[in-house]
């Protein structure tokens with residue numbers, strides 16, 4: 067029998083331990099740290115409370131409580147959407163950026179760099195497994211914009227084929243709730 071599921075379980079447990087340690091260092095709960103990390107990587111279609119609920123599979127009530135705590139601690143701000151009246155975008159403050167800086171994500175990236183893991187192949191394998199599990203659970207994929215089926219580029223100008231809106235370069239390296247796997 068393959069050891070893969072056991073290895074994934076161990077990795078998951080160790081990552082959760084890292085997250086708990088980061089959270090304790092800042093007087094936060096693990097979900098607070100996870101939401102800050104998510105918002106650092108989310109694009110403008112995904113820095114919304116509903117997207118956080120979808121990404122983590124948690125209730126809107128839990129998201130609302132989390133946002134209230136993070137806002138009260140000065141770690142994020144709410145910015146109204148210029149086109150959609152009731153919509154708010156959640157942005158990290160500089161204090162929020164400091165909390166995620168040097169945290170578990172960066173430590174794991176560093177460990178990967180130091181190991182002999184071939185990152186592109188490893189990511190591809192993990193992406194396939196993740197997609198399979200998300201399909202089985204009916205969950206959104208939340209992939210990287212540049213790897214989306216709707217991502218368009220023409221003469222250096224990048225655009226979303228789903229919303230037909232232009233995409234700033236910094237948005238194209240973020241994750242999106244509308245992401246769709248490219249068919250090859």
Ligand code: SF4
Nearest residue numbers: 211214216217226242
């Ligand atoms: S191209 Fe895809 S990932 Fe990028 S903004 Fe559009 S839907 Fe989202």
